[in-house]
Amino acid sequence: MNNPKLIQARARSYSEAIAQIFYEVRESRNPLDQELRRFFRNNKKYGSRDRRFIAESLYSLFRWFGWVQDILPISAPDVACENKKFCSGLIAVLCLDNLHIDPVAEHFSQLAGVNMQGVPKTDLDEKRQWMGKHFGLKQLKNTDLVPDWFVEELPKDFNLEELIIDLQKRPPMWIRLQGPQNKNNTLRELKERDFDIYPHSIMKKAIKIVNPRVNLYELKSFRDGQFEVQDLASQSLGFACQAEGGQRWWDVCAGAGGKTLLLADHMESKGGITSTDIREWKLDDLKKRARRARFSNITTKNLKKTRSASKKRPYDGVLVDAPCSCTGTWRRNPDARWSSTAKDCEELATIQADILEKSAPGVKADGVLVYATCSFSVRENEEIVENFLKTHPDFYLEDFPHPLTLKPTGGILRISPSPEDCDAMFAARFRRKN
Ligand SMILES: C[S@@+](CC[C@H](N)C(=O)[O-])C[C@H]1O[C@@H](n2cnc3c(N)ncnc32)[C@H](O)[C@@H]1O
Structure with a gap:
């Protein structure tokens, strides 16, 4: 030209x-x-x-x-x-x-x-x-490069300078291989199409793609449900849940189903997942994605039309991937830096506490409850966990290995964009006493 x-x-x-x-x-x-x-x-x-x-x-x-x-x-x-x-x-x-x-x-x-x-x-x-x-x-x-209010929301010992350096980099794309590995043709197709791919050293199904030249959604292996586009930080939530085949899980804030599909894959499609949300149209997307991946163990329910937690038949595991200020995705969505406010964090914290409160009865004795956000805000993360533990003495934080380093987490997972080149994520894993 x-x-x-x-x-x-x-x-x-x-x-x-x-x-x-x-x-x-x-x-x-x-x-x-x-x-x-x-x-x-x-x-x-x-x-x-x-x-x-x-x-x-x-x-x-x-x-x-x-x-x-x-x-x-x-x-x-x-x-x-x-x-x-x-x-x-x-x-x-x-x-x-x-x-x-x-x-x-x-x-x-x-x-x-x-x-x-x-x-x-x-x-x-x-x-x-x-x-x-x-x-x-x-x-x-x-x-x-970040709004003033954001600094006030961060934990006291947070390395803001390091985060800002990360926020100014253009993010890569992460995909998650899905389904039985021996039948998955994604890597072959990506190599044939000349993608620069970097499989994660510990999370074997996570692949980083830098500067994709072709629309990933056009690939045959995508249409066959053999991979999903999902950031590494979101994928690591699967290791905080540790869902197993044959269990029953409730994905409370399922949205379009990114985490539901992740759970279904960890469960190798065995057992059952109930996916709920207050937005029906998102659940419609979830159904399409579940069909593409051939997961037949997922049921969706509009939380506005049903009574919330199933106290009669509580679940082995409940995931609350709560609505949040999404500050942890600011690298991917830089416009959100300038449209979010401190008031959003305050209002969301009230909603998050309410959802967690209503979800807890859905966990059976000795079952697992995972609370997660993609926010950095103390109000949306640490304070929610602290208050929940104070008011729910029948739950305790349960240790699990950090999915990216395998070090003990003490039950609280924090993922930052560095060093793995991904979004941020916060998760707490609780166990209900027997
Ligand atoms: C962080 S998004 C979930 C993303 C989804 N888990 C995924 O992996 O694709 C939060 C979701 O919570 C839903 N939500 C908002 N308020 C809710 C409530 N009171 N109960 C259940 N879901 C709610 C939103 O509609 C949104 O889909």
């Missing part, structure tokens, strides 16, 4: 799309992935290459928003590619994510009058200095 007219037309069209979606997400606080899907559904003219450029630019804008918010115009410009401030903000984030080696990006740098020489590759301090030199932003701090 060296034709200058074509590059100019692309730059115009891309910048219009990026500006439209960016300001819509800022205003509506809707998730970026949802707005992207809606935009491309209504604008069929964009091919896969265009969609990739537009989507990556938007993820970069939100990832680095804390550093470029003073460059960008406050509201959507009339003509994005003629707005120097917008083009400056856009080229800054493309450079920060090393996505600037592209004729369209070069065009933005010319429009903005920015020299793209010497863009630092990885070091965050060097990137900050580069921003100071090229954009006159001398006062930038690493902590500007």
Whole structure:
């Protein structure tokens, strides 16, 4: 694509799309992935290459928003590619994510009058200095990349600097091989399609994929239910539950079933899982995914229509994968950094305590209860566990090996993006006294 007219037309069209979606997400606080899907559904003219450029630019804008918010115009410009401030903000984030080696990006740098020489590759301090030199932003701090309220939510001994370095990296994709390993053709298909794959050294079914070039959902092994896209941190929850074949489990907040399928796989499809949620449409997705994976031991129930815990026939295991502020997925969803608030954590903590309270009677004597969030917030994690133990003397924390290191956890699992290159996760495993 060296034709200058074509590059100019692309730059115009891309910048219009990026500006439209960016300001819509800022205003509506809707998730970026949802707005992207809606935009491309209504604008069929964009091919896969265009969609990739537009989507990556938007993820970069939100990832680095804390550093470029003073460059960008406050509201959507009339003509994005003629707005120097917008083009400056856009080229800054493309450079920060090393996505600037592209004729369209070069065009933005010319429009903005920015020299793209010497863009630092990885070091965050060097990137900050580069921003100071090229954009006159001398006062930038690493902590500007997360909102102030977030720092207050973290445990006292938390290494915030390390987390911020991780949050600024583009995340890889993790998949979980599913079903009997000897019948699973996923690895062969991924190799044939030239994917860069990195199987996890301890969790044998977890495979990291860096920069997938083909849509994973188009692969035959996916359509045959032989793998699911699931972050390593989510996958490790299976080892906190330790569900076994023949047991009965209740996945209380099952949503679209990521953890239900994980449990079913650990149980080798033997025994039963009851998957509930208050959102019926999510359970419909779960049913489709269970069919694709050929798991026939899953029953779904809308919690709004049924009485909650089964006291008559309590379960061997209950998983509460609670609704949370999802701060642990901010690397994957950088827009959420700027749409979530401390009030969300406060309100969610009340909901989480309530769900846990209502789920506990569903655990049989000597059964297991696992509480999990993908949040860093003490209010949503440690405080919920502490209060639950205080008010439920019939439960105690039970040790299990850390799924990624095999060290004892004392019953509490905390996973951070480093060193495994994944989302964050918090889990507590309780055992009910006999
Ligand atoms: C973290 S998501 C669950 C993700 C799911 N377990 C998975 O692995 O795909 C939390 C879920 O809790 C559900 N939820 C919210 N309030 C609930 C409640 N009071 N009882 C049960 N589920 C609830 C939400 O609809 C959402 O699907």
